[in-house]
Amino acid sequence: MIFDVQTIAVVNALVIFVCGATFIVNTFMRKDDASGRVWSVSYMAGMFTSFSYVVSTLSADAWWATAAGNAGYVLSMAALWSGSRLFNGKSGLLWVALIGSAATAVAALSAGPDGGPWAGAPVTFVGISVFTGLAAAETLRGGMRENPSTRGFTVVLSIASAFFAARFVTILVEGTDGALFTTLFGTVASSLLLIALLIIATVALSILRAERAAPASRRHGSIVAYTGDDVLLHESFIRVSEDWFERANFHDEQLAILHVRLDDLDEMTTAFGVGFSNQVAEGFIVSVRRYGPTLSDIGEDGAGCLLIATPAVDADAALQIAKSIQDGLLDHPVETTPRLRPTASIGVALTDYLGYDVGVLTNAARAASLRASNSGGNRTVLSASSASSGEY
Template sequence: MVIDTQTLLLAQGAVVAICGVAFILNNILRRNDKVGRTWSIAFVTGILTALAYAVWSVVPGAWWANAIGNAGVVLSLGTMWSGCRQYNDRSSTIGVVLAGTGVVALAALLPGPEGGDWAGSWAEFVAASVFAGLAGVESMRFRMRRSVTARMLAVVFWGVGGYFALRTVVFLIDGETGPVFLGYFGTIPTTFVSIALVTLAAVSMSVLTTNRAARGALDLASADGPRLPGVLSASQFDQHAEAWLFRAQRDRDPLVLLLVDIANLDHMNTAFGRSYGDEAIRAVARICVSTLPSAAIVGHRGGKSFAILTTAPAVGDAVAVAERLYTALVESPIDPVEGIRAAAACGIASTRASGYAYGVLQSQAAAALASAIEAGSGAIRLADPATSASPQ
């Protein structure tokens, strides 16, 4: 069976319209933020592009529609890149996108009707290759690189960028009527590439915008103070811990340092996305604050690691604190719908065995945590000063 160009372009239009409308509705219903708006512009442009190419294929003399389609391809890929930049909290650089789109439109319009079907196409191919490549690079940077979905999207962008780069080279060497160009990089092959791009991009971007809208970026603490009451930043925890250890040494009060690692955080990030993992960290922070003794200080050391300093007259008391925390984590689902719970490993170092030097206490608690992580989630290990390494 042979598919003619008109039929294929109409099919492309239908696919683009369905995917675009689905993405826009998903974005409106969940949260219409700047990233969703920019990516929505990309899909609206894609719909108009498909319509322009359809008009070009069925209306004799509609050479101007081809120019609109060429510019639309570039604007669509460019706004996808802009949305990726906004996702990473960077400027959209929409001016660059509009400038590139304008150049492509002029390259197709200036030759007029005598320019033929491929007038200015080289400009479209180059711009599309550049913007797709930039979108792939941006998808692997900053916040987006944390998401498996974004990494998959980067592969899609790079595939499209590579295709248009090869299309440019073959077009310049083989010509618009060459067998290689028409067979592998002409309208029909490119239509299939466009359908694949739109479908995969719609799915990936829907997942990314849903994660972004459902849960904001994690920021438990800032340099000015904790955003979540009772949780200190790493630097704040270090300062409080050193001050408390100094007073405790003076008064001979025993303290213990607990280092907690969320053992299944990486699995949650992979299965449900980075935003779900961020919510897991927030949930663990809340459980620590509500479960631990009132005299304890809690710090988020970054990533999936927490630090806790508290009083413990006996070693058994420190273990009991860790066990109580583990029980609270098991009994408190992160998301009542999914029912998933955080699993933790814990390393403990006490001033009775390790002394009051914060660096030594921290190093030995870290060694105990490493042993607990190796043993598996739920493991609690006490530091052994005889085998733990001292800080260099």
């Protein structure tokens, strides 16, 4: 079967607008988190890209529309990566996506009116390849790695990254009129790949978003459950904490949420294998349960990460809790490798400064532990929103 460019363009536009409209409408209809909003930006950028390319095709004077479409294409892929980082509890780095998009637009505009439909194409291909590759890598970390629904998303992102890298090399070697480029890397091939990416992304991201939002909607109907390591499942932790923090708010009692992140888990997996890193993670959980405060709830938050909800009258009390956990980890090395003493980066969010919304506190603590990890690990960081924020 032979697909002509016009038919593929129509199908491509329909898929973009249907998937985009569905995802964006759901974002506005529900109380969504930051990752969902950034993923919606990806769809809006994709819709803008499709519209821009149509304009550039219909009017020879609208040569600037090619630059707009290229920039939108790169921003769409970059926003997938940024939203994935947010989902995993990292900073979104959306400014990196905006810089990449702007550079793509400049490359196309610099070609001027005579640039044609492939103006700035090499820069566009590099941008898409880089950001889809980064997005694929991000799906293999944190909370996204733990969810089986991301597997297909990882595969299609990896294929897209490799495809556009090959597309970049081909256009440099033989140009846009070459047989190889026209046959394997032309508009038809890239459009079919984009359709597959959009459909799989919509399914995967919708499942991820729904599962993260599910604990709030099932708050009064779900069953509290524990993992095999005797810590609360993430959904159960949120449910228990919301009830606890609601009552603490009424009595004006100060609580804290700590996000405890095992340092260098990915590096241990790479160096010693999954079995070893799993053993370290199990010992990490045992130590946190042992040295964490008695009157607290402990829940999972992805591989090598735990959440602790505990009373804390002030920042000093919360920092002392964090220090006890870190000291306990250092006192108990891995049994099979005594020289290896795992450490943890801890983020602290206090109701005294951030209020009693468990979602806000959890995100703040998660972001703070990431800053502690990026600063070298084995550190404690108070949430940046706290009046006494800082690194310890």
